Amino acid sequence: MSQKLPLPFPKAEDCPRHEIFPGVWISTWWGENVMCSLVEMRPGAVVARHEHPHEQIGLVLAGRALFRIGEVESELTAGDRYIIPSNVPHEVIASAEGLRALDVFCPPRREYQ
Amino acid sequence: MSQKLPLPFPKAEDCPRHEIFPGVWISTWWGENVMCSLVEMRPGAVVARHEHPHEQIGLVLAGRALFRIGEVESELTAGDRYIIPSNVPHEVIASAEGLRALDVFCPPRREYQ
Numbered sequence: 001m002s003q004k005l006p007l008p009f010p011k012a013e014d015c016p017r018h019e020i021f022p023g024v025w026i027s028t029w030w031g032e033n034v035m036c037s038l039v040e041m042r043p044g045a046v047v048a049r050h051e052h053p054h055e056q057i058g059l060v061l062a063g064r065a066l067f068r069i070g071e072v073e074s075e076l077t078a079g080d081r082y083i084i085p086s087n088v089p090h091e092v093i094a095s096a097e098g099l100r101a102l103d104v105f106c107p108p109r110r111e112y113q
Numbered sequence: 114m115s116q117k118l119p120l121p122f123p124k125a126e127d128c129p130r131h132e133i134f135p136g137v138w139i140s141t142w143w144g145e146n147v148m149c150s151l152v153e154m155r156p157g158a159v160v161a162r163h164e165h166p167h168e169q170i171g172l173v174l175a176g177r178a179l180f181r182i183g184e185v186e187s188e189l190t191a192g193d194r195y196i197i198p199s200n201v202p203h204e205v206i207a208s209a210e211g212l213r214a215l216d217v218f219c220p221p222r223r224e225y226q
Contacts, residue, residue: 005196007198008180008185008195008198008201009180009182009185009187009189009193009194009195010194010195010196011193011194012194015194029170029196029197031170031196032168032198033168033217033219034168034170034219035170036171036194038172047143055144055146055147057143057144057148057149059149059151061174067121069122072121072122074122079125079175080124081122081128082121083120083122083142083143084121084144085120085144085145086145087194101174101217104147104149104217106144106219108148110149
């Protein structure tokens, strides 16, 4: 699915939502070459280890989760930052608090439009 | 200035800070093709009208500001989203509350590294 967003101020309700893993919901908006994805992980939800050619960088907004990027892991909370280079395997395990984060994909993930 | 960030978890204190307009501070991190910029606008601070070839998309995290993108303007608050295509003039005027936002630039703004 792909859709046009109203520019320059898409509202949350204009943006597609996807459940990408059980209990992991995203809401996305994008330009030509980059995508933002607001992520909500329910308590204990898991983004299973995976990789993709898209670069992914982001910011934790609230809650807490264990991030494992390549072989490096860290428990991140609000204000923490991460950088996932192209094709590096990564996984995220939300704490009992759940997690909110802002992910950025470059180029956009077409399947999330 | 350009520097290497520690991967994959740069801490805020590892990231460069710049005052890009009076009362407008950013802290940046980036990958090969995309940059995040956490923006703090002091109350009443102004990002003067300007444009750049880099795409810019983002999310308001807290506070309130008037965004004018091209000829369209809107007062944005926490959770609101914006998309600024390449070379479209834009300006931002913070309210008396100030503003926090997460800006994304593609490609990275080399002068903010």
